[in-house]
Every structure is written in structure tokens, then in C-alpha cells.
Amino acid sequence: MAKRNALFKFKENVIERLLQLCSLLSVFTTAAIVYILFSESWAFFQEVPLVEFLTGTDWTPLFMIKKYGILPLLSGTLLTTVIALAVAVPAGLISAVYLSEYASSRVRDSVKPCMEVLAAVPTVVYGYFALLFITPLLKKFIPDLSGFNALSAGLIMGVMIIPLVSSLSEDAMHAVPHGLREGSCALGANRLQTSFRIVFPAALSGISAAVILAVSRAIGETMIVAIAAGQQPNLTANPLEPVETITTYIVQVSLGDTPHGTLEYQTIFVCGLTLFVLTFLLNVASFRLRQRFQEIYE
């Protein structure tokens, strides 16, 4: 009996260790990402000064005269992100208020999964749609529009992000205790006033978390901008022109035959590092904010 018990204990221990090992894999993944990005970027910054990289206004690593200033790629990323947010934040927040405060639970339960399908469509499909449907459509109203442009890529990216904004903000509003709404109604406020003066402010940290996460998603989105926004670095704020984002550049280089170990090859990792740092900061901010609203209402 004792022997059997010892065997059991041994088996249990082995299983626990194995499971722990699997969960440590995620730590290893992060470590590998950081190591790979930093080691190749280190080599890059031996050749190109950091100041030149951060403040240069020309990005031409694939041309004869090579210049490594990240600003054009950053401006392209920023431009498409702003356009996407201009669509996703209003539409997502209004949907969230409607679903949380106005819609019956039956409507909510059937609409939410449908909206999530929007986020499930492969991004290469959205890219096709932006390039071959939205751009020709917009061209009828804006004749100056280039074939590749930040506008249609950003708009479609915004549509893709709507469900992210709406479902996370709706969760935050749903977590606001019912007593607050009842108190507001008892004082004579109607649904609209209760929604925007009581529920919305009470859920603000969760809503900000959703918006920040949306920014991070828009910055990291690749295929829509690679297909529809163009592939020429362009320091501009004009949404009608082609721009290149950080993600597009990464894809562009890896499509060509760039020999391993060259400076051009290392630019992939430097751009990856920039992207990683940006999205990491945003994700951490969003995670913190979400934790805060959970603490208050749970």
C-alpha cells in the first residue's frame, strides 16, 4: 500500500512538472523574441547611429544611396492608425453603449457573435477588398486618390477593429454595478443621460484599455496596409497618397532575396524591434487599466 502511494505521488509530481514546463514555454517565447530582435538590432546600431535612425527623414535601405531614418515609416504607420481609429472608436463605442444599455439581452446575444465574425475575416481578404473595392469606390468622389493610399487601408482596418473596441468596452460597461443606474434613474435621468453621465465615466478605465488595445492592433496590422496602402516610404500626412508602414516594410524586405547578415537584412529586425516596443508599451498600459477596473467592481 505504502509503495503504491509513493508511486502515485511520484506520478503526480512528474505530471505537475511537465505541465509547468509547458507553461514556461511562453516565457521562453518572449525571451526568444527579445533576444532575436535585440541581437540583430545591436549589429545594426554598430553601423548606423541611433540618432540618425530616430530622426532621419529618408528610409532607403533598398536603394543605391542608403539612408536609415525611420520617420517616414513611423508617419505611415501613424497615418493609417489614426484613420482606422477614426472609424473604430466612434462606431465601436456607440455599438457598445447600445448593446450594453439599450439592446435586450436577446438582441445582444445574437448580435455579438455576428460582430466577432468581422474580426475573424483573414486580413488578406480585407486587403483585397480595400484595394479592389474601396479604393475604386472612393476614386469616384476623390479623383486625386492614388491607387495605393492610406485612406482606404485605414478605413477597412477600422472596420476590422470595431468588434475589439465594442466587445471590450461593453464588458467594461456591463461590469458597472446596477445600483448606479438605478440611482441615476431615480433622480430622473433617462437612458441616454444615465449611459453617458454615469455608466460611461464609471467604465472609463476599461474603455480606455479597449481603445489603447485598438491602437496597438492597428499599429501591428500587416496585410491590409501591405496590399492597399502602398510600398513607398513617404513622410506625409496626406491620406490620399501611398505610404509605407513599419509592418509593410518588414514584409517587403522578406519577399525579396536579401542575403543573411547584411545591413538590409538587419533592418527587418530593427523595424521589428521598433514595432515590438511600441505595441508592448501599449499592451502593458491597456493591461494595467483593465486590472484596475476589475479591482473596483469585482
Added chain:
Amino acid sequence: MSKGKQRQQWDNIFQFLGIGCVVFGLLILAVLVIDVCMDGLGRISRDFFFNYPSRKPEQAGILSAWVGTLWIMVTTGLIAVPLGIASGIYLEEYARKNRLSNFIEINIANLAGVPSVIYGILGLGLFVRAMHLDRSVLAGALTLALLILPVIILTTREALKAVPFSIREAAFALGATKWQTVSQQVLPAAFGNILTGIILAMSRAVGETAPLIMIGALTYIPFLPQSPVSVSADFPFVHFSIAGLFDYFTVLPIQIFNWVSRPQHGFAFAAAAGIVVLLAITLLMNSLAIYLRHKNQKRW
């Protein structure tokens, strides 16, 4: 007009605005599906599924693409599902609340937000270069497995959390060990919800393009990975082989990307037809997941 009436009117206006915003996204989706079908349905035929990509747009097919997608999906699933469920079980059932488990938790939440193209860079640096897997099916599947791992872990944890504690207590009271409790009681009870998460994660992997471009999945592949099962006249007649894991491959989204980027107009139709197939796969998987989630909504 009295002030109360005016307020009521604003309330109604907002309600319409809300409905408008909800419908807006769905409307765009509907237009997208109709547009793609109008361009692509005409190209879908038996030949489209059984032709290799070609320089002539009207002969181009998706044979190597869908076979590649199938290879990648199966391999990715075989790697990511057991690992993801195991980590989920550890974090939810075993881990004590300490610094390490807290760190792992934050780490997974962060990984879920890392852009997919960064996973591609990881795959390029780790699997393609450091492990010398080249542009193989295995390198692609490992990359995608790491990409969907956080999703599977998070949904596994949610599913385990939903199983009431009384079930565990009952099992312990009957003298079951921790692992017996987890594997025979908790896991089966949570299985439906875990399956939903797995299907959603896999549907994401089907559509991922950027990470596979990064690891160098090619766009023109006029051959298939070596079949895992082959039949021959020699004993034992049916042979199994994993050599296909080390072959070059392409997948449906990359094939579509390649066709979209070509200037000849004919390829746009091929791309649309490819998109119809890809959309059918993802929408089917998502509907299945929604159905399963609905069916498994158990009230304990």
C-alpha cells in the same frame, strides 16, 4: 416642446445611431462577401482545386495552396493544442499564487497582443536560421503554433474557471488524486468550451499570412509536400512518412496575396476565387465555434 419630450427624442435618436453602428460593420461584411463572390465564383471549378499556380491567370489553381494549408493546420494543431491545454491546466489548477505564476500570466497576456508579423521574425530567426529547418512545413507550423498558443491557454483557463469548485471537492472526497480529478472530472466538464477556443484559434491560423511570408513560404510552388501515407506493392503495402514536414510549402492566404499583387487583371479573379474558398473555411469554423459555445452554455 417640453424639455422631457426633447430628451426622449434624443434618446430615440441615439438608439437609431446605435443600431446604425452595429449594422454598419455587418453591412460592410455583407458587401465584401457579395463583391468577392461576384468576382470569384466564376473561377471556381474542379480545375481550380486541382491545378498548380500558373503564369496564365485563367489556368492558375490552388492545389499546392490548399494542400499546404491542410499540412500547416494539422501540424500546428498537433503542436499547439496539447501544449496550450497543458499550460492552461497548470496555471489554473496547479500554480500557486506567487511571483512566478503572476509573471507567466502577464507574459501570456502580452504575447496575445504581439503583432503576428513579429512571430514571423521569431520564426525566421529561431526555426529557419538557428534550427536550420529552412522554409519547411515544420518551421511554418511551429511559428503558427507559438502564435496561437496564448489564445488556447487563455480559453482553456476560462473554460476551467467555469467548472464549479464543488466538482473538484467531490472528486477529492472520493480519494482521487489531483491529476485524476483534473483529467477525469474537470477537463471533460470543460471540454466543450476548450474545443470552441481551439476552433477559433485554428481559424485564426488558417488566415494568417504575414508570419508565413516572414519565414519565407514561397508563392510559386508547383509541387506538394511528400504525402504522409503512401501505398505501394512492397510489404507492408501502406507506408507512413513524415518527410513532408521538411518540404517547402505555400498556403492559401499567401497564394491570394501573390495574386492580388500581380498587375495582370486576370489574377484578381483568381484571387477572388481563392478568397471565396478561404472565407468559406473561416466562416464555417467560426459558425461551428459559435454553435458549440451556444450549446455548451451550461448553468451549473
